Amino acid sequence: xxxxxxxxxxxxxxxxxxxxxxxxxxxxxxxxxxxxxxxxxxxxxxxxxxxxxxxxxxxxxxxxxxxxxxxxxxxxxxxxxxxxxxxxxxxxxxxxxxxxxxxxxxxxxxxxxxxxxxxxxxxxxxxxxxxxxxxxxxxxxxxxxxxxxxxxxxxxxxxxxxxxxxxxxxxxxxxxxxxxxxxxxxxxxxxxxxxxxxxxxxxxxxxxxxxxxxxxxxxxxxxxxxxxxxxxxxxxxxxxxxxxxxxxxxxxxxxxxxxxxxxxxxxxxxxxxxxxxxxxxxxxxxxxxxxxxxxxxxxxxxxxxxxxxxxxxxxxxxxxxxxxxxxxxxxxxxxxxxxxxxxxxxxxxxxxxxxxxxxxxxxxxxxxxxxxxxxxxxxxxxxxxxxxxxxxxxxx
Numbered sequence: 001x002x003x004x005x006x007x008x009x010x011x012x013x014x015x016x017x018x019x020x021x022x023x024x025x026x027x028x029x030x031x032x033x034x035x036x037x038x039x040x041x042x043x044x045x046x047x048x049x050x051x052x053x054x055x056x057x058x059x060x061x062x063x064x065x066x067x068x069x070x071x072x073x074x075x076x077x078x079x080x081x082x083x084x085x086x087x088x089x090x091x092x093x094x095x096x097x098x099x100x101x102x103x104x105x106x107x108x109x110x111x112x113x114x115x116x117x118x119x120x121x122x123x124x125x126x127x128x129x130x131x132x133x134x135x136x137x138x139x140x141x142x143x144x145x146x147x148x149x150x151x152x153x154x155x156x157x158x159x160x161x162x163x164x165x166x167x168x169x170x171x172x173x174x175x176x177x178x179x180x181x182x183x184x185x186x187x188x189x190x191x192x193x194x195x196x197x198x199x200x201x202x203x204x205x206x207x208x209x210x211x212x213x214x215x216x217x218x219x220x221x222x223x224x225x226x227x228x229x230x231x232x233x234x235x236x237x238x239x240x241x242x243x244x245x246x247x248x249x250x251x252x253x254x255x256x257x258x259x260x261x262x263x264x265x266x267x268x269x270x271x272x273x274x275x276x277x278x279x280x281x282x283x284x285x286x287x288x289x290x291x292x293x294x295x296x297x298x299x300x301x302x303x304x305x306x307x308x309x310x311x312x313x314x315x316x317x318x319x320x321x322x323x324x325x326x327x328x329x330x331x332x333x334x335x336x337x338x339x340x341x342x343x344x345x346x347x348x349x350x351x352x353x354x355x356x357x358x359x360x361x362x363x364x365x366x367x368x369x370x371x372x373x374x375x376x377x378x379x380x381x382x383x384x385x386x387x388x389x390x391x392x393x394x395x396x
Contacts, residue, residue: 003035003141005052005074011140012054012101019053020137021093021100021124029103029115031331035141036073044069047086047120051075051093051100061089087123094127101134109340112331113138135344143325143332144349145248150373152242153324153351156199157250157371157384160238163193164254167207167236168394171228175258175395181228183207183220190238198243202328205238213255214365216318216357232258233266233364234394239328249328251353253369254388262391269312269358269366270391276306276356277368277387280320280335284346284372285380293345296321296352297337303356304338312358321353324371348376366391 012020024032025047033040036050046063050070053059058075062068067079078093080086094100104121105114113135124131145153170189174181186207194201208218209226213235220226228234239251257266280303287294300320307316321335322328333344335352346352355369368388373381 005058007140008052008137009054011137012052015101015136016099017054017101017132018097018099018129019051019094019101020134021102021131022050022052023102023116023120024048025120028117031103031113031115031138031142035138036070038070038072042069049090049093053097059093061086061093087126090123091127094124094129097127097129099130099132100124101137102131103134103138104131105133105135110135110334110342110344111340112329112334139332139344139347139350143323143330144347145325145351145373146246146349149246149248152244152247153250153371153373154383156241156247157252159193159197159199160240160250160252161384161386163190163197163238164236164252166193168234168256168392171234171256171258172394172396175228175230182225183209183212183228184222184225186228186234186236187220190236194240199240200243201240205240206236208235208365209233210364211362214359214361214363216359216365216367228258230258230395233262233391234258235365235367237367237369241326241328246326248326248351249324249330250371250384251324251328251369252371252384253355253367254392255366255368256392256394258394260393260395262393266364266366266391269360269364270368272307272310272312273356273358273366273368274389275310276303276316276320277354277370279303279306280354280356281370281372281380281382284374288374288378288380291378295345296333296335296342299335299346299354300337300342303335303354307356307358315358315360316356317359318357321355321369321372324351324353346374348374348378350374 049061051059060077080089237253241247241249283302303320319336323330323332332350336342351373357367359365
C-alpha cells in the first residue's frame, strides 16, 4: 500500500469517521489505484470495495471473476457473484458502521474529488450508513509532497522564473530588430525552453496581449493569435514540471509592458493585484506562525476583500488559487470561496498557488501568480523567487 494503515486509522479517528470505503469500477475512481498502489495494468471490469475501519482489519468485497484483484492488500475478502449478493456483502461489510468516507462531495462542492456515482452512494446509504466526503483524507494521501518532490518543484519553479525573463527578452529583441512577433511565437519559444530544460507540461503556456489578457483562459494557437507591438501590455502564464517520475508542477504568471516604463493605468491595477497577493500570503504566514488551522476559502476571502475594497471586486472572476501536485491542478485544498466553498484545511507538505487577478474586458487583465509550500515544520515557503513587484518594462 502507498498509504500506511495506521496513519489512515489515526486520521479517521481524528475526524470521527468510522471508516473509509474505497470503491472502483472500470477505473472510474482514479484515486483508488494510486492510493492503494495497485498495479496500473490490473483488470477492473467488476465492482470492488475496500473498507478501512477506524480500528481493526480492512475488509474486501470483490467479484468472483476478479476475486484476486485486491490480494496485495491486507484484510479478509468477501466474494460476490450476483447483484443481490453484492448488496448483501456490502451490508455485512458495513454492519455496526455509522459513517463512511467516500470520494464524494456534497452538492458537488469540490468536483475534483466527487467521482463516486449517485447510484453507488444510494446503495451504500441503503446499508444504513451516512456517507461523508473523503476530501480531507485524500489530501493526506494525494496532495502531500515528499522531500524529493519538493526538490523537483523547486527546480521547475526556478526554471519557470528564468524563462519569464527569457521570454521578455525574446519579445524585446524581436521588436528592436523590427521583426513581426506574435503571442504564438512567444508561446512556442517558451515550449522550446521547456524542452531545453527537460520540463514537461500538460498543455501549452499562455501569452496574451492587451485585451486578450482580460480573458483568464485565453490561449494563442497557430490559427488564433495577435501581434505584439510597442506599447502593448503582455501577460505570460506558464506551468511545467521536471520530466521525471513523481515530479510536481510549478505555475507562475507575470506581466510586462513593451516600453521603457509602464503607463499608470497598468501600474495602478497591478499594485492592487499585488496588494491582494501579498495580503493573502501574509494571512497564511501569520496564522501558520500562530498555530491556527486555516481553510482554502479563508485565504480566498482575504485576497478578494482587498480587491473589493479598491473597487474591482466584480473584475476578480476566479478563485485565488489552486492546489499543486503531479497535475497542475492538484487534489489538495484550493484557495477558493467563489467557484466552490473549499473548507479543506491547508495541511503541511502541500502546495498551492496564490494568483489574484483583475480583468477589464476590452482593455487588459492583470494576474500575479506565486507558488506557496507549507513544510512539515510549518514554514511557509514561496518558490520561484523573486516575486513580481511591478509591471516589467520589456524595452531598455
